[in-house]
């Protein structure tokens with residue numbers, strides 16, 4: 001008579017060195033947030049600004065002179081944070097112990113200003129993942145759960161937060177503009193008018209447009225891009241569509257198409273956003289994945305791959321598009337009516 005013996009599964013043998021390596025990797029994942037926190041702290045204390053004012057390189061005594069608010073007893077602790085940030089590539093320390101800015105620290109102000117708000121939202125993620133999508137509006141995003149309002153309503157409600165957010169977006173726009181002019185300024189040849197939608201520049205919600213100076217070249221329009229976008233040769237949507245669901249994106253794209261259709265043949269929509277899965281380096285690819293999770297925390301949007309973008313363009317009635325991956329993790333996407 002046949003007997004049914006169940007054989008115990010064979011456990012793969014893990015060597016000591018694999019275990020030790022695994023534990024080190026686990027520590028790195030567990031404490032990864034401390035890198036952001038260390039960076040946040042040194043920015044608030046003024047280290048990058050102090051190094052910048054010393055011409056991009058500062059010794060410990062330069063820093064102590066520039067930052068008298070840090071008591072002598074705390075400098076050894078602060079230097080421990082700097083050690084972590086040097087290993088992470090944020091700063092460089094030369095053989096003489098002089099701290100230097102790196103290409104990464106030169107861009108510091110483009111991203112971090114709002115991170116405590118992101119962090120509080122991220123702590124609600126496990127709870128949010130257990131709520132059905134169509135349940136209470138109070139759980140639309142982890143950000144709503146943490147702060148009681150949608151992200152762009154919160155920028156209107158908390159003026160300090162709104163100002164910080166607009167400041168970091170402005171810094172990112174200066175970065176993008178520099179690369180844009182260097183790499184593909186010709187795509188704006190012959191363009192006389194451009195609407196920077198949701199750019200705190202030409203068409204914006206009241207809280208973002210309120211503090212903008214008028215200089216004769218630029219006109220600020222308060223309006224809702226879901227309803228109407230002023231006609232122009234180019235509608236620019238930089239870092240906008242990844243904030244919104246597919247349904248909202250199609251609505252914004254339809255308004256954009258109406259705005260540029262009057263200017264054919266030169267009228268077009270220019271999108272600056274990630275095309276997921278097309279990043280040129282491991283860092284750029286990880287940056288896209290992190291930004292995707294960030295969008296999940298803060299908004300109903302996400303980072304989309306080319307197939308998803310293509311579908312949005314078709315649904316909004318566009319005929320063709322062109323992708324130029326010039327910003328590393330982000331691309332310039334031109335869309336034509």
Ligand SMILES: C[S@@+](CC[C@H](N)C(=O)[O-])C[C@H]1O[C@@H](n2cnc3c(N)ncnc32)[C@H](O)[C@@H]1O
Nearest residue numbers: 152169173198199204205208223224225238239
């Ligand atoms: C992520 S920010 C991008 C800002 C800017 N384009 C940039 O890249 O620096 C999105 C912007 O969209 C604006 N916004 C949100 N909802 C909007 C709406 N319904 N109409 C117009 N602008 C809106 C926000 O105020 C915010 O400034």
